Amino acid sequence: MDFLSDFFIRFVAKLQSPTLGFLIGGMFIAAFNSRLQIPDAIYKFIVFMLLIKVGLSGGIAIRNANLTEMLLPAAFAVVVGIIIVFIGRYTLAKLPNVKPLDGIATAGLFGAVSGSTLAAALTLMETEGIQYEAWAAALYPFMDIPALVTAIVLASIYASKQSGTAGKRVRIWPIVKDSLQGAALSALLLGIALGLITKPESVYESFYNPLFRGLLSILMLVMGMEAWARISELRKVAQWYALYALVAPLLHGFIAFGFGVIAHYTTGFSYGGVVILAVIAASSSDISGPPTLRAGIPAANPSAYVGSSTAVGTPIALALGIPLYMGLAQSLMGG
Incomplete structure (x- = not known):
């Protein structure tokens, strides 16, 4: 009982954090039809800044x-990235009124990683004083790329069977290339490379690090507004997407958390690192994933996978997933 009460107190406390407050605030002003808008160029710049910062810190740590x-x-x-896609392939993609290609694309998007959700988690963990390996942020592409590749391969196999061209070879490299060229992953990998090869500590401490939390609060505001706006898109598709988007982030996070605990006892992987692994599994790609899937699975309906991810999946991962895994980790640490 002490463990459960301690966990519940920590979980509620996370919901009161400023970062999540901006997310919820964005949803509220969008619900009241506010005319407040953040230009798309500014949004993209903020995401770039956040991911460069995360990449730099990861690269410096890896070095x-x-x-x-x-x-x-x-x-x-x-x-975990591959498992997530297969779960969606054999659950969501087989439900009534769900087109298999739409279900596979949705699973791919939920298997891919959200850079902004990762950035939010890192900020909250720093606020709470949860220690983690700085290179843990570099786990992003190890989950993101395999998930997208798996989804596109499964979709290609399904399409080949439907068209009677089963056995046609699926080209993997173009999928990997598209993933690497995605805006979010490119920024993260650039930051990691600069952190590894150069010595960016001075510009990191004087520029990127001080701006991080302020920029993140704006990003959360925008994401809250977009999440509310996407609800109308979600209504266009089967209700199963809403159920999947509600359950999947937490389920995926718990699967990754379990693997992380194994790594903790096997190699000493920190509980903070376990939280990061769980968060990137719970997240769904909001930047690099949609264009990759649009190119790789052109027959899939973007309203299905983008709508379910942005309207339900991302808010669940941010508002429930992050505090849930942080609270669980802190309770296991006994801190």
């Missing part, structure tokens, strides 16, 4: 880290 410590968590990130 000074024992790379063997990353092997098991990175392998688990790959496995």
Whole structure:
């Protein structure tokens, strides 16, 4: 009972954080038809700044880290990304009124990673004083790319069977290339590379780090407004998408949390790192994933996978997933 009460208190406290407050505030002003708008160019710039900061910190940490410590968590990130897509393929994609290609694309988007959700989690963890390996942010592409590739491959196999061209070879490299060229992943990988190759500590401490939380609050406001706006898109598709988007983020996060705990007891992976692994699994790609899937699975309906992700999946991951996994980790740490 002490564990449960401690966890509940921590969970409620996370819901009162400023970061999540901006998200909920954005949803409220959108619900009241406010004319407040954040230009798309500013939104993209903010995302770029946040991911560059995350990448720089990860690259600096990797440069000074024992790379063997990353092997098991990175392998688990790959496995979780693939598992998430297969779960969606054999649950959502087989439900009534759900077109298989739409279901597979949705699973791919939920298997891919949201850079903004990751940034929100890192900020909250720093606020709470939860320690984690700085290179843990670099687990992002290890889950993101395999998930997108798996979804597009499964969609290609399904389409081939339907058209009677089963056995046609699916080209993997173009899928990987599109993922790497995505805006979010490119920014993150650029930051990691700069952190590894150069010595950006001075500009990191004087520019990127001080601006991080302020920019993140604006991003959360925009995401809250978009989440409310996407609800109308979600109404166009089967109700199963809403149920999937409600359950999937938490389920995916718990799966990753379990793998993270295994890594914790096997290699000493920190509980903060376990939270990061769970958060990226609970998130669904909001920047790089949609254009990759639009190109890789052109027959899928974007209203299905983008609507379910943005309207339900992202708010669930942010408002419930992050505080849930942080509270669970803190309770396990006994902190």
